[in-house]
Amino acid sequence: MAPRDVAVTINGRAYHGRVEPRKTLADFIREDCGLTGTHLGCEHGVCGACTILMDGDAVRSCLLFAVQADGAELRTVEGLADGDRLHPIQQAFWEHHGLQCGFCTPGFLMTSVAFLREHPHPTEREIREGLAGNLCRCTGYQNIVKAVAAAADMLTSTAPASDSGRRVAKKGARARRRTPEHPPRRRRRRIAR
Amino acid sequence: MKPAAFEYHAPRTIGEAVRLLAAHGDDAKVLAGGQSLVPLMNMRLARPRVIVDLNRVRGLDGLREARGVLKIGAMVRQRVAERSPLVASRCPLLRDALGCVGHPQIRNRGTIGGSVAHADPAAEIPAVLAALGGEVTVRGPKGARTIRAADLFVTYLTTAIDARELLTEVRVPVQPRGAGWSWMEIARRHGDFALAGVGVMLALRRGVIAEARIALTGVGPAPVRANAAERLLTGSRPSDAVWQDAAEAVRGAIDPDGDLHASAEYRRHVAGVLTVRALREALGRAGAPGSGGRGRPRREAA
Numbered sequence: 100m101a102p103r104d105v106a107v108t109i110n111g112r113a114y115h116g117r118v119e120p121r122k123t124l125a126d127f128i129r130e131d132c133g134l135t136g137t138h139l140g141c142e143h144g145v146c147g148a149c150t151i152l153m154d155g156d157a158v159r160s161c162l163l164f165a166v167q168a169d170g171a172e173l174r175t176v177e178g179l180a181d182g183d184r185l186h187p188i189q190q191a192f193w194e195h196h197g198l199q200c201g202f203c204t205p206g207f208l209m210t211s212v213a214f215l216r217e218h219p220h221p222t223e224r225e226i227r228e229g230l231a232g233n234l235c236r237c238t239g240y241q242n243i244v245k246a247v248a249a250a251a252d253m254l255t256s257t258a259p260a261s262d263s264g265r266r267v268a269k270k271g272a273r274a275r276r277r278t279p280e281h282p283p284r285r286r287r288r289r290i291a292r
Numbered sequence: 293m294k295p296a297a298f299e300y301h302a303p304r305t306i307g308e309a310v311r312l313l314a315a316h317g318d319d320a321k322v323l324a325g326g327q328s329l330v331p332l333m334n335m336r337l338a339r340p341r342v343i344v345d346l347n348r349v350r351g352l353d354g355l356r357e358a359r360g361v362l363k364i365g366a367m368v369r370q371r372v373a374e375r376s377p378l379v380a381s382r383c384p385l386l387r388d389a390l391g392c393v394g395h396p397q398i399r400n401r402g403t404i405g406g407s408v409a410h411a412d413p414a415a416e417i418p419a420v421l422a423a424l425g426g427e428v429t430v431r432g433p434k435g436a437r438t439i440r441a442a443d444l445f446v447t448y449l450t451t452a453i454d455a456r457e458l459l460t461e462v463r464v465p466v467q468p469r470g471a472g473w474s475w476m477e478i479a480r481r482h483g484d485f486a487l488a489g490v491g492v493m494l495a496l497r498r499g500v501i502a503e504a505r506i507a508l509t510g511v512g513p514a515p516v517r518a519n520a521a522e523r524l525l526t527g528s529r530p531s532d533a534v535w536q537d538a539a540e541a542v543r544g545a546i547d548p549d550g551d552l553h554a555s556a557e558y559r560r561h562v563a564g565v566l567t568v569r570a571l572r573e574a575l576g577r578a579g580a581p582g583s584g585g586r587g588r589p590r591r592e593a594a
Contacts, residue, residue, distance in 0.1 A: 100297050120298060121296065121297050123295075123330075142293035142294075142334050143330075143331035144327060144398070145331075147395075150397055156400040157400060158400050158401050159327075159401075161334065162327055162334075163330070163401070166345075167302075167345060210396075210397065214396070229396065231481065231482040232395025232397050
């Protein structure tokens with residue numbers, strides 16, 4: 100079918116492509132944008148390896164078509180580290196042996212970024228529930244849970260940085276939508292509350 | 293694991309979407325959140341020739357209350373509804389059930405209307421609609437019509453909505469002030485479809501059950517409204533004996549299938565157990581002012 104133009108922002112950089120409508124967003128990110136940090140496990144929405152942030156929300160990029168993301172702001176695992184300085188969640192995964200083969204890790208990291216923004220002081224049960232949509236076949240989750248708990252401590256003990264959950268916790272989702280990192284979407288604003 | 297080619301349309305208005313569906317009929321599939329349709333397409337179990345993507349259609353994302361009814365646009369994301377203070381205060385049963393729909397990543401995309409139109413026999417939202425007596429609006433070439441929940445869910449993945457019609461709004465009556473509620477389900481893992489699930493709403497007047505609503509999911513080809521159990525409860529005083537009678541009535545009203553994950557006997561048994569637990573929890577919440585408290589959905593591993 101006729102190819103279509105797609106323009107997205109990934110990790111603050113603009114990307115353009117011309118794709119068939121059937122191309123998934125995950126394949127577009129990997130093949131057309133060359134960002135292969137986003138992994139594909141099951142390709143039917145079960146394993147969570149392809150999790151990215153789309154306009155601030157964690158989504159499975161294998162269950163979206165690239166054409167649907169036209170105009171969206173995306174964040175992938177490549178956008179976490181600041182140069183050589185790992186994101187606190189990456190640091191915590193490293194320190195707590197939260198990865199083994201590493202295949203599932205990008206999905207876990209992106210899920211954790213969104214999860215910790217909403218749950219800055221999570222209980223272990225909340226962490227396990229929050230990560231339930233991601234599968235790991237190596238570590239058995241124990242160390243992943245530890246890493247996310249440690250990351251929560253790191254994020255809430257540092258000064259308000261871009262991913263600090265503390266600020267979000269006080270002001271709620273409304274505040275999150277106003278941060279430059281998560282520009283408001285018209286769709287959301289129209290919803291009466 | 294790549295979808296077959298399709299013709300893609302991203303209409304901007306409801307009218308445009310309805311015209312596309314009218315033109316393509318059975319060849320077209322409506323793409324809402326895509327959390328059920330796209331997996332089927334990736335596995336090529338579904339090969340629609342035409343996709344009508346609703347994600348850029350205006351006017352399907354409203355969420356408001358009017359005259360005792362919660363009006364939810366078809367494209368309201370499950371996660372938006374789950375976190376909406378309006379849903380929490382007017383229909384906490386829906387809020388709690390939404391917490392059991394897939395995972396946050398799924399709910400960020402998945403929509404209320406998509407879940408209703410997909411009609412998975414183990415889905416939560418159709419059961420809530422059945423319990424509370426909701427209805428939907430669909431629009432087709434001949435105009436709009438209303439379908440009540442009782443007439444909507446026909447069988448597995450099948451609704452009374454025609455291929456040329458578009459679901460535009462889901463309406464759920466708000467729970468009576470002071471009514472108790474409970475959503476309970478058993479799944480193999482958190483986020484999986486329920487092996488069995490039940491939604492309950494209880495309204496009491498002077499210690500007597502004035503109104504009882506019970507609907508189940510995962511125990512038949514469509515959500516099951518437990519009419520006999522509701523009749524038995526209405527007018528009774530709450531007691532464990534009454535809850536057990538209601539559970540027996542529920543077990544008698546369902547005809548679950550067995551599969552790889554759970555036998556029919558297990559599902560029937562669990563449906564009764566969950567009914568008792570849900571009735572107890574609903575009773576505990578009944579009468580409390582502002583029944584939209586921050587309760588947590590109950591979900592247990594089998």
